[in-house]
Amino acid sequence: FHLETELRRAVERDDLELHYQPIIDLKTMKLKGFEALTRWVHKDKGFVSPAEFIPLAEETGVIVDLGRWAMRTACSQIRSWIDTYGEEKAVPVNVNVSGIQFARDDVAAMIRETIEEFGIRGEMIRIELTESAIMANPTRISEVLTEIRKLGVKVALDDFGTGYSSLNYLHQFPIDIIKIDRSFIAQLRKGNELYKILTMISQLANSLGHEVVAEGIEDIEHQGMLRDMNFQFVQGFYYSKPLPAKDAGDLHSGNV
Numbered sequence: 522f523h524l525e526t527e528l529r530r531a532v533e534r535d536d537l538e539l540h541y542q543p544i545i546d547l548k549t550m551k552l553k554g555f556e557a558l559t560r561w562v563h564k565d566k567g568f569v570s571p572a573e574f575i576p577l578a579e580e581t582g583v584i585v586d587l588g589r590w591a592m593r594t595a596c597s598q599i600r601s602w603i604d605t606y607g608e609e610k611a612v613p614v615n616v617n618v619s620g621i622q623f624a625r626d627d628v629a630a631m632i633r634e635t636i637e638e639f640g641i642r643g644e645m646i647r648i649e650l651t652e653s654a655i656m657a658n659p660t661r662i663s664e665v666l667t668e669i670r671k672l673g674v675k676v677a678l679d680d681f682g683t684g685y686s687s688l689n690y691l692h693q694f695p696i697d698i699i700k701i702d703r704s705f706i707a708q709l710r711k712g713n714e715l716y717k718i719l720t721m722i723s724q725l726a727n728s729l730g731h732e733v734v735a736e737g738i739e740d741i742e743h744q745g746m747l748r749d750m751n752f753q754f755v756q757g758f759y760y761s762k763p764l765p766a767k768d769a770g771d772l773h774s775g776n777v
């Protein structure tokens with residue numbers, strides 16, 4: 522099918538874009554970091570959703586080059602933000618890494634080479650991977666994550682709660698950050714079952730020394746509940762949608 526060829530070409534020609542969604546610190550209301558999300562505007566079809574092209578990229582193996590492209594683009598952008606706003610103002614960027622990439626690529630070497638090329642500290646990059654990615658090959662992925670963390674790169678478990686054996690990963694896996702899937706936030710009501718579960722997860726993560734980020738905050742009620750539950754970091758349309766690099770850059774100068 523043509524879409525595969527065109528996606529491959531878009532990666533080669535740098536015809537994709539990264540957009541950056543702010544992650545906010547609820548205690549200070551300041552910008553904590555960004556999640557980088559790939560955007561593809563096809564010349565005839567217009568906007569193609571990552572929900573369509575990421576699975577296609579995974580099936581066809583294009584994900585390896587796409588993943589390398591995303592890491593390079595994020596590192597290049599961080600370099601440019603450091604140069605413009607200074608080292609103190611620049612914030613870390615989360616890059617999504619597919620489980621397939623762990624199977625087909627040397628992700629640790631890829632990250633090391635890329636941060637060296639752009640002269641940025643590992644602390645400026647965080648990777649996000651899903652529970653289901655880990656499940657595919659827990660032993661190998663655990664080894665690679667250990668390598669990656671030696672670079673100062675933090676590891677976030679994405680879509681937390683949607684896979685299996687969450688508690689098992691929490692205690693065995695070399696991770697630093699838990700991202701609560703937005704489907705849970707959508708179902709959250711003051712005092713409901715989910716509210717009790719997330720309260721417990723927040724406490725658990727805090728006591729394990731993991732950061733927790735709640736995704737999909739869409740209104741002030743969500744924010745209030747998460748604050749009551751002691752969540753420190755939040756992300757969602759209530760604060761901002763994913764932004765083009767230029768607009769994300771503008772956020773470095775002040776509060777969100």
Ligand code: G
Pocket residue numbers: 557558559560570571572575588591617618619
């Ligand atoms: O941004 P949006 O909600 O449309 O993204 C849909 C899905 O695609 C999300 O699960 C997101 O993690 C994934 N995604 C977006 N950009 C990337 C990327 O650069 N790499 C990988 N592996 N997944 C991505």
Ligand code: G
Pocket residue numbers: 542558617679680703736737738739756757758759763
């Ligand atoms: O799976 P992952 O967490 O990487 O997915 C990120 C996706 O979620 C992005 O494509 C982004 O557009 C989407 N997203 C971010 N914030 C919100 C939100 O508040 N509500 C909804 N419905 N989607 C969101």
Ligand code: MN
Pocket residue numbers: 556617649679
């Ligand atoms: Mn993500």
Ligand code: NA
Pocket residue numbers: 679680681700701702703736
């Ligand atoms: Na998620």
